[in-house]
Amino acid sequence: MAKKILVVDDSALMRKVLSDIINSDERFEVVAKAHDGEAALGLLKRNTYDAVVLDVNMPKMNGLQLLNELRKNNISARVMMASTDTMEGASVTLDALEMGALDFVHKPQNVSDCKTEEFMTTMLRTLAVVADSKPPVFESYEQSRANKKIVSQVVDIVKKKPIHIAGESVVAIAVSTGGPKSLESVVPHLPPQLNAPVIIVQHMPKGFTATLADRLNKMSEIEVKEAAEGEVLKKGCVYIARAGSHLNVKRISAGKNIITYSDEPTREGVKPCANYMYESLIGTKYDNIVCVIMTGMGADGTEGIMHLKDKRQAYVISQDENSSIVYGMPRTIVKAGLSDEVVALPQIAQEVIMRVGVMGN
Structure with missing residues (x-):
């Protein structure tokens, strides 16, 4: 049975491209999409997914804010961040990993670069690991x-x-x-x-x-x-x-x-x-x-x-x-x-x- 995936990205084009890549692998099926963290939070409160592919920079509620809300609401989710390829992105991505994301991939800023064999292979391999991982457990103070x-x-x-x-x-x-x-x-x-x-x-x-x-x-x-x-x-x-x-x-x-x-x-x-x-x-x-x-x-x-x-x-x-x-x-x-x-x-x-x-x- 295919793993159920939620894709969260504020770009409609990027959501489609990422979903097409994920759906090209029979191990996965994108069953829901969200355009920002707020919409994703609503979905995660009502549904369970095997993995979430999460953008960082989004309006209303960004990726880090969503991770914080998941933790506050005690919602268990296996999250893979889609990070930009910048030093600023490195810092933000490590923030996300500290807050409960399990892994990340470099998401090219140019949509056409997402269609390269290298990116597709890396993304699907990382997603497979995340979907089979244990949800994060946070150490209390x-x-x-x-x-x-x-x-x-x-x-x-x-x-x-x-x-x-x-x-x-x-x-x-x-x-x-x-x-x-x-x-x-x-x-x-x-x-x-x-x-x-x-x-x-x-x-x-x-x-x-x-x-x-x-x-x-x-x-x-x-x-x-x-x-x-x-x-x-x-x-x-x-x-x-x-x-x-x-x-x-x-x-x-x-x-x-x-x-x-x-x-x-x-x-x-x-x-x-x-x-x-x-x-x-x-x-x-x-x-x-x-x-x-x-x-x-x-x-x-x-x-x-x-x-x-x-x-x-x-x-x-x-x-x-x-x-x-x-x-x-x-x-x-x-x-x-x-x-x-x-x-x-x-x-x-x-x-x-x-x-x-x-x-x-």
Whole structure:
């Protein structure tokens, strides 16, 4: 049975073009359209859809305002944003992901560009993931405070009773669909004294990872930045892989490890691909490698960790099914027998802290 889709866009022409693309795939059927957020809210109060394709800029009620109303009214919806291809669009799209949208696509401003094979393929692939995802679950203010308190207690315990960890540590995280929102439950909970650098490969288009890094940095005590070519990895810092290139870690003669980027084709359908990150850690001198596989579609990370574990010791933490928006990447790592520990999203930060320790012990 075809998935029922609601298309929301203030342009009648864009609604038709998007609907034609969606209806061209037998997996989907556009059963309703709305010209603004207000009309869409009325439909969502009365009906249930498998996915909503939502424009950002609309009169009366824009996409962000609609997401806010859905949250206030406790209306569960799987939303895919159709975002413009600008830096301003990156910021707005990340706002939408924070407010409950599950994923997004670049919507070309020129309608004719929507008819390209590349856009149609990307849109249908993303829509399929969103339609099969779990609706968002929001962490309450009380839950957030409780989780921060627990992590703070873990840091205090580790400081008072040091965990003996031989050599140098690194944390390498792979995440895809549902990642931007899920990372907010991990990165801000990491202390600035973390005794390891943290590298994150988040599947995103060009122009979005710098905005994501800036946003997480403002939420966190630990420093968060988009990783630059040639940058030396330092403890107590989180590095987000730049979109459009594959991130690698390279040991240099001084014994330090730096970020390098390569331009190989997409792998697992993505660029950056976490497999490159994990495989590159084989050539480093890190003694304690902690890998984290979080929510996401597909199998990125599994092949890389398989190669890494074949050559080096690594400890793998995977996110559990219940807290994953899309239980794809974590499922694959578990089925491959590579996961050493399965934890819920709120526990990931504390497990990382326990595995690498904090500075100043």
